[in-house]
Amino acid sequence: MTAAPDPALPAPRDAVAHAVRADILAGRLAPGDRLRETDLAERFGVSRIPVREALSQLQNEGFVTLVRYRGATVSVPSGTAARELVQVRRGLEVLAAQLAARRRGGEVAAELARVVELGRDLSHSAAARAELPPLVLRFHELVAEASGNSQLRQLLEQLLGRVSWLFGKHLDARSEESWSDHAAIARAILSGSPVQAGFLMDEHIAKDEALLDELDD
Template sequence: MAFPDSRADDSPGAMVASGLREKILARELVPGERLIEESIAKRFGVSRVPVREALAQLESEGFVTIVRYRGATVSESLAKDSHELLQVRRGLEVLAAQLAAENRGGDAADELSAIARGQATDSPFHDLVAVASGNGHLREMVASINRRLSWGFGQNPEASFDDHAVLARAILGGAQVQAAFLMAEHLSRDEQYFADKWDTD
């Protein structure tokens, strides 16, 4: 799934954040490892201000832990926190799918129809389901969690396209139970993909 994020920003802080994030995801920087501002600044050829901005951004995403007077370290609970967020996401998105089916696609019916026919749309599928639910608070909660998970956690690229088409058809057909079941299965596969990728139980 795609979300607007700071990767579209070409500022020094965004560049540093992107570089550190990639190293953490590749496990070149390991949980608990200290992130020293001066060393990072030299590595990326920037001042310490963009480094602080990058570390603050990564802390908000759960990649980094910052403790006052002790500095920043790579988060030791990144995998666990992300796994728990995936579970919360599943509960919320199952509800969103059920409500979306009750509304037969609601305000997102046209775009969901395109997905059901196997066509691409400009809007991310899970955003469309949240819109289709008609519940603004639910939509905000789903968006908040998905922003935390937008760096590749739990997204199985091989399963998504076909899953989305089947889900869209269930939603448009008003099949609430089927839509909820399909969403749960879809996200459970994403969670398994995450577990295999990160070697979690």
């Protein structure tokens, strides 16, 4: 008799998608890299069916490009895709900041303050710039977590990873200004000012949109 699958374990498709997505976000897989089904099936010890399903899922998320008869490659980030995602992100993050302020940061208030302090310190050091992108992502994840809305948090978790990947290292160009924005947003959240927190987050993300316009010029 075949044992029933353990519901606590992710389905093979989800496990493959998670691992490949993580490799893309971390830069271990570069835009244009081939993703061969046979290689992935061997790597993860599964058949080609869950690999094919995982690649289809990643295509829907924008990380993979599938071409008939040619197979899968890591997608090349585009300015158009980045701009569209930032526009979607803007509304969700404004809401997250407002909800987080109503809860004054909730259970992650202390960590939010700590991340902002660390980010501001590192932004003044050219040698530490490589440490900033993960901190930027962590700041926005904490705002989503502080909102107390699990559905909003899940949506932003998926969105923020893609935005970070599409932007690459371009946000380094305004690192110090970015952390000043983060500090102001955090103060509004921790002081319980929803209107101000939402306004400041909206302004902050509007600068990301403007930066994308500059990069396309």
